Amino acid sequence: MHGLLDTSFDTTIGEPPESGRRRTHWLSRLLGVALAVAMLLPLLLALWALPAGAQDKPVAPAAPAAAAASAPASAASAPEVAASVASAASVASAAAPATPPPPPAPLETRIQQLKADLIQLNRDLLILEEELLFPAGTQVAIFVSMDVGRLFELESVRVVLDDKVVAQHLYSPLEVQALHRGGVQRLVLANVKSGEHRIDAFFTGRGPHERDYKRGTTVKFDKGSEPRYIELRIRDVQAKLQPEFEVKVWQ
Amino acid sequence: MRIWRCSRGFIVAAMGSLASLAGAQTLPAVEVRAPHWGEVLFQHHQERTLDTLMAIGVSQNFARLAPHAAEAELLRGGVLLAWGQHDDAAAVFERVLADPALQAVHDRAWYHLARVRHERGETAAAEAALARIGSRELAKPLQIERVLLGAQLRLLQGDATGSAAILNTLPPGAPTEATLTARFNLGVALLRQGDREGAIRWLQLVGLHGPARNDEEKALRDRANLALGLVALRAGEGTAAELALNRIRLQGPEAGRALLALGWAQTVAGRPRQALVAWRTLLSPAGSPAVGDGAVLEAHIALPHALADLGAPTQALSAYEQAIAHYDREQGALASAAKAVADGSFIQALLAANAAPALHAWASASALPASPPPYAAQLAPLIAEHAFQAGWRHLRDLRHFDGRLVDAKAQLQIYVTMLDERRGAFERKLSPTREAAAARSPAPLRERLAALKVELDRAQAEGDWAMLADAPLRAYGERIERSRRTLAAAELPLDAAARDELTERLRRAEGAWTFALAQGHADRAWQATKALRDGERQLVEAERRDASLAAAQVDEPRRLAALAARIAALQTRIDGLQPRLVALASEQQAVLQTALGAEIAQLQDKLGGWALQARFASAQLLDQAQQAQAAGSPAGSLR
Numbered sequence: 001m002h003g004l005l006d007t008s009f010d011t012t013i014g015e016p017p018e019s020g021r022r023r024t025h026w027l028s029r030l031l032g033v034a035l036a037v038a039m040l041l042p043l044l045l046a047l048w049a050l051p052a053g054a055q056d057k058p059v060a061p062a063a064p065a066a067a068a069a070s071a072p073a074s075a076a077s078a079p080e081v082a083a084s085v086a087s088a089a090s091v092a093s094a095a096a097p098a099t100p101p102p103p104p105a106p107l108e109t110r111i112q113q114l115k116a117d118l119i120q121l122n123r124d125l126l127i128l129e130e131e132l133l134f135p136a137g138t139q140v141a142i143f144v145s146m147d148v149g150r151l152f153e154l155e156s157v158r159v160v161l162d163d164k165v166v167a168q169h170l171y172s173p174l175e176v177q178a179l180h181r182g183g184v185q186r187l188v189l190a191n192v193k194s195g196e197h198r199i200d201a202f203f204t205g206r207g208p209h210e211r212d213y214k215r216g217t218t219v220k221f222d223k224g225s226e227p228r229y230i231e232l233r234i235r236d237v238q239a240k241l242q243p244e245f246e247v248k249v250w251q
Numbered sequence: 252m253r254i255w256r257c258s259r260g261f262i263v264a265a266m267g268s269l270a271s272l273a274g275a276q277t278l279p280a281v282e283v284r285a286p287h288w289g290e291v292l293f294q295h296h297q298e299r300t301l302d303t304l305m306a307i308g309v310s311q312n313f314a315r316l317a318p319h320a321a322e323a324e325l326l327r328g329g330v331l332l333a334w335g336q337h338d339d340a341a342a343v344f345e346r347v348l349a350d351p352a353l354q355a356v357h358d359r360a361w362y363h364l365a366r367v368r369h370e371r372g373e374t375a376a377a378e379a380a381l382a383r384i385g386s387r388e389l390a391k392p393l394q395i396e397r398v399l400l401g402a403q404l405r406l407l408q409g410d411a412t413g414s415a416a417i418l419n420t421l422p423p424g425a426p427t428e429a430t431l432t433a434r435f436n437l438g439v440a441l442l443r444q445g446d447r448e449g450a451i452r453w454l455q456l457v458g459l460h461g462p463a464r465n466d467e468e469k470a471l472r473d474r475a476n477l478a479l480g481l482v483a484l485r486a487g488e489g490t491a492a493e494l495a496l497n498r499i500r501l502q503g504p505e506a507g508r509a510l511l512a513l514g515w516a517q518t519v520a521g522r523p524r525q526a527l528v529a530w531r532t533l534l535s536p537a538g539s540p541a542v543g544d545g546a547v548l549e550a551h552i553a554l555p556h557a558l559a560d561l562g563a564p565t566q567a568l569s570a571y572e573q574a575i576a577h578y579d580r581e582q583g584a585l586a587s588a589a590k591a592v593a594d595g596s597f598i599q600a601l602l603a604a605n606a607a608p609a610l611h612a613w614a615s616a617s618a619l620p621a622s623p624p625p626y627a628a629q630l631a632p633l634i635a636e637h638a639f640q641a642g643w644r645h646l647r648d649l650r651h652f653d654g655r656l657v658d659a660k661a662q663l664q665i666y667v668t669m670l671d672e673r674r675g676a677f678e679r680k681l682s683p684t685r686e687a688a689a690a691r692s693p694a695p696l697r698e699r700l701a702a703l704k705v706e707l708d709r710a711q712a713e714g715d716w717a718m719l720a721d722a723p724l725r726a727y728g729e730r731i732e733r734s735r736r737t738l739a740a741a742e743l744p745l746d747a748a749a750r751d752e753l754t755e756r757l758r759r760a761e762g763a764w765t766f767a768l769a770q771g772h773a774d775r776a777w778q779a780t781k782a783l784r785d786g787e788r789q790l791v792e793a794e795r796r797d798a799s800l801a802a803a804q805v806d807e808p809r810r811l812a813a814l815a816a817r818i819a820a821l822q823t824r825i826d827g828l829q830p831r832l833v834a835l836a837s838e839q840q841a842v843l844q845t846a847l848g849a850e851i852a853q854l855q856d857k858l859g860g861w862a863l864q865a866r867f868a869s870a871q872l873l874d875q876a877q878q879a880q881a882a883g884s885p886a887g888s889l890r
Contacts, residue, residue, distance in 0.1 A: 107842065109338075111645045111835055114828070116339050118652045121824055122301070123308035125659055128817055130309065132666060143286045178296035184289020229286050250286055 134189055139227040142167070142188035142199065146179045146234035152213060152243035153206040154179070154234065159188055160200040166190055184231065192223050201232045201245070208241055219247040284318035291316070291323065295330070301651075303330050321353045325360060332367055335641060341367045358384045362397050369400065374407045395421065399433045411440045415453070427464060431457050431471045439478065447482065454479050458498060472498075473505040480512050489520030507533060507546030514553060523557050530554045545632070551577050552861050555868065564872050571869040578862040585629065585855050592847040598840055601634070602647060633850040642843050649836040656832065660825050666818050674811050681804065688800055693793040700786055707779055716768035719775040724767055731761050 104110065130139075142159055146152070154176055159167040167188045171179075179185065198220050207213030221228060229250035237244045283289040287310040294302040307327045310316045316323045328343035344364040347353050353360075361383045368377035381401055388394050398421055405414035414437050421430060438453035457475035460468070476498045483492035493516045499509035510533040514526035533550040555570035591597040600620030633639055710718035717728060734757055738750070745753070 107835070107838055108641075108645075111649070111839065112336055112338055114831055114835055115334075115336060115645075115648060115652075117824075117828060118656075118832070119301070119304055119308070119336075119339075121659075121821070121828065122305055122655065123312070124817075125662075125821060126305055126309045127312050128666070128814070128821065129662075130313075132669070132814060141286070143289065145283070145289060174297050175293075178293050181292070181296045182283060182289065183293030183296045184283055184286050185293050186286070186290045231286055 130189075134191055136227045137225050138191040138193065138223075140188075140190050140192050140197070140223060141186055141227065141229050142190075142201075143184045143229065143231040144169075144179070144187050144234075145184040145231055148236055149176070149180050149234070151208050151236040151238075151241065152203075152234055154203060155205040157187065157204075157232075158202045159232075160202075161188070161190060161192070162197050187232075192228075194223050194225070196220060196222055199230060199247075201247075203232075203234060203245060207243060213243070215243070215245050217245040217247055219249065221249050285310075285316055287315040288319040288323065291326065295326065300330055300334050321347070321356045324353070325356050325363065328360070328363055332363060332370065335370075335644065337367050337370050341371075358387055358389055359393060362389060362393060362400075365400060365404075369404060369407075374404055378404050378408070391422075395429065399429055402433050403436065406436060406440045409444075411437060411444055411446065411449070414440070415449075427460075428467050428471070431460060431468060431475075435471055435475050435478075438475065442478070442482065447486075451479065451482060454482075458495060469500065470504055473500060473503045473509070477505045477509055477512070480509070480516065484512060484516050484519065487519060489516045489518070492516035493520060507544045511546040511550055511553065514550070514557070518557065523561055526557050527554065527561075530557070545629075548578070548581065548858065548861065552865055555865070559868070559872065564876065568869055568872045571865045571872070574865045575862055575869070578858050578865065581629075581858055582855065582862075585851050585858065588629065589848060589851045589855075592844050592851060595840065595844065597630075597847065598646070598843055601643065602650060605643075605647070629854050630847055630850060633846060639843065639846060642839055642846075646836060646839045646843065649832055649839065653829075653832055653836065656825050656829055660822065663818050663822050663825070667815070670811055670815050670818070674808075677807055677811070684800065685804070688797060691793075691797075693790055693797055696790055696793070700783065700790055703786075704783055707776075707783065711776055716772040716775075719772055719779055720768060721775060724764070727764050727767075731757065731764055734760075 105113075140161075142161075144157060146154060154171050156168070156170045158165060158169075169185075169187060175185065198218065200216060200218050202214065202216045204212070204214045217232065219230065221230060231248040231250060233246045233248060235244050235246070283292070287306070291303060291306045291310065294306050304327065307316070307323050311320075311323065324343060324347055328340045328347070331337075331343060332340035341364065344360045344367065347360040348357055348364070361380050365377040365380035368374075368380055377400075381397065381404070384397070389397055398417060402414040402417040405411075405417060418430075418433055418437060421433075434453050435457045438450045438457065441447075441450035441453060454475045457471055458479050460472055460475075463469040463472055476495045479495035480492045480499075483489075483495060493513060496509050496513045496516060499505050501510075503509075510529045514529040514533075517523065517526040517529065530550045530553055533547055534554065551574035552571075555567040555574060558564075558567035558570055588597070591600075597620065604620045634643075706718065709715065717725075720728060738753055738757060
């Protein structure tokens with residue numbers, strides 16, 4: 001009965017009625033014996049293969065319990081298996097005349113190491129890219145940030161740097177959420193000459209009372225030999241019940 | 252199709268991930284004091300794991316995160332931990348703990364280090380790390396995670412009572428999902444220890460929990476009710492089991508097993524006819540959770556068994572025959588599944604169905620391939636296992652990096668070309684620039700400026716106001732001088748009186764001129780000094796430009812050479828990483844395929860057993876009918 005639920009429920013499915021079993025034909029009995037042997041054989045083999053300690057263990061009381069317990073056990077079993085494989089390999093190799101290569105580290109460890117190398121490589125690539133394409137002497141970065149955004153639901157932004165459109169971005173809900181939670185988007189990374197420059201930014205979205213809202217802001221800044229970071233901020237002004245767009249030039 | 256049937260193993264192990272995710276989502280609001288820290292948060296809040304790590308790494312390199320250095324390092328460790336990079340994460344936290352300057356975040360680092368050790372299976376070490384926090388409380392969301400982790404660690408040490416005591420300290424505002432998970436785990440652990448009453452108490456806290464806020468909470472509630480139902484069923488309490496099982500949603504991930512268990516509960520409660528309703532619901536296309544679902548497969552054989560018990564041999568025989576036919580079809584599907592697993596197409600389809608371009612740490616293979624569908628459901632429980640998910644994530648990441656490496660290699664080639672162009676342009680401009688620089692050398696100007704300065708100082712010291720005269724005054728002075736020369740000339744036809752008069756007029760003019768010189772000399776001296784100062788400034792700027800031009804002539808080739816060397820080194824690194832990546836990806840894929848293959852083999856064995864049982868039972872029914880027919884009983888006819 002209900003064998004699926006857990007092996008600890010000692011019931012079998014499809015057990016024939018008691019009254020019928022007494023009148024079973026000899027052919028059916030023979031088939032039954034063969035079936036029983038066939039079904040028991042894997043179980044006996046499995047029991048034989050189990051470690052001595054495991055055979056004494058009580059059966060898990062319920063399926064969830066068995067599986068719940070298996071999580072930490074399985075987490076710990078991989079290194080154990082690897083260790084036993086490694087020790088077996090070392091025993092086998094003791095008889096060999098030549099020095100065998102060291103056993104490979106577990107796959108998990110090797111993958112972690114490879115991923116660490118790949119992260120480092122990607123980081124170095126990005127640093128090279130920034131130094132090569134956007135050197136400090138000409139670099140200007142434009143950021144966008146916003147606070148709670150109750151009065152303005154950002155949809156898109158367009159940035160014009162010295163009369164040239166350098167960015168046009170349509171926001172996904174996930175990006176807007178990330179901005180609300182304190183994220184600051186680096187929208188533009190560009191090169192400009194030393195001297196005075198001008199940025200015009202246009203924000204579109206939904207303003208108070210769900211109305212379409214488009215606002216612009218302008219900033220002039222001087223570019224010297226250091227990188228310039230300019231942040232376009234959108235914040236709610238509760239007193240005016242209007243969003244406000246301001247610019248911060250980071251020093 | 253979504254995978255709903257995650258195993259308990261996954262639930263337990265996922266606790267850490269959930270907690271980690273919760274931690275990510277409930278980061279305390281911080282003032283952004285560096286725009287690049289905001290950029291890190293922007294990536295992190297979108298769960299873009301690699302982009303977050305890159306944003307931190309690059310900005311750390313350029314020292315752009317100084318006001319948030321400790322936070323950035325902690326976040327880096329946390330993201331690495333969530334991504335399964337336990338060794339790297341541990342190294343980060345240990346570095347933070349070794350730095351006295353980061354004392355403010357040491358408690359959080361101890362908590363994260365405990366998490367790392369827990370993930371590695373080092374339970375005692377994890378508890379030791381948690382103990383280092385002592386009685387100090389962390390910020391609220393992290394404090395709750397700390398309590399949950401502490402309870403989990405006690406459970407792993409086999410101390411369910413201790414775990415319960417820790418869980419009881421949870422504040423009322425604890426996040427429901429994480430709390431429910433912890434309670435469920437505790438209930439299950441108590442069950443394993445034989446404390447049935449205690450287990451039921453904790454499981455009921457989950458199973459009878461009020462309105463669930465999301466699918467995960469609903470799923471947890473279902474799981475608790477299923478566990479409660481099974482416990483009652485095991486004790487032979489059919490009605491109690493029915494009560495718990497009836498609380499499980501029919502649309503939920505546990506619906507199949509709940510319906511199967513409900514049938515058995517009703518049988519135990521002495522209502523086998525109602526059991527038929529539950530199992531028929533399970534077998535109906537509308538009620539079936541998924542083709543190949545284990546509960547459905549078992550219901551195929553449970554139904555005829557119940558029919559036979561109820562004295563309906565004809566229907567029972569028919570149902571057995573249907574079950575045998577169904578099992579044969581399933582065997583066929585499993586054979587094709589085994590083939591798809593062996594040739595790698597199943598893994599490919601699984602990767603395609605769960606594409607994650609952002610490569611975020613918490614993504615899981617939650618969607619099964621849309622095609623071919625017949626066998627996917629049978630593999631769903633294995634796919635939902637924590638170990639399989641971890642392996643799948645590794646494979647997904649390696650595939651992602653494989654593509655990135657190819658792109659990076661192409662990009663580096665472009666940089667090589669760009670550098671060649673720059674080098675060529677530099678060499679072309681170098682010669683004319685040198686000639687122009689030589690022609691505009693500021694050295695003679697410096698000498699002239701120095702001479703003027705000396706002259707001005709002398710004029711001021713000696714009161715030589717004529718030296719400071721402006722252009723009109725200078726012209727006036729020259730005119731006087733010219734007049735004096737003319738007057739002195741002998742050939743001028745003038746008598747003595749006229750000559751005296753002219754001399755007198757010249758003297759008066761000279762006096763006026765001297766007066767004018769004396770009158771404005773202070774202003775003119777100031778103007779001259781200012782002009783010299785401006786000249787000095789311009790000369791300094793010219794010299795700076797000249798020097799930077801001279802330096803650039805030397806530095807630029809060096810800089811270009813250094814960049815070229817870095818590009819070459821990166822290319823070499825990529826060449827070294829690519830074969831490693833390919834080898835490990837195929838090794839990881841083989842591991843996943845082996846696990847899937849073993850699962851299929853196990854399913855095939857199980858199906859074979861059920862089919863054999865069904866055949867045996869059919870034979871028995873036919874046998875009985877034959878005997879009854881031979882005895883002349885009217886009940887002997889089955890057809």
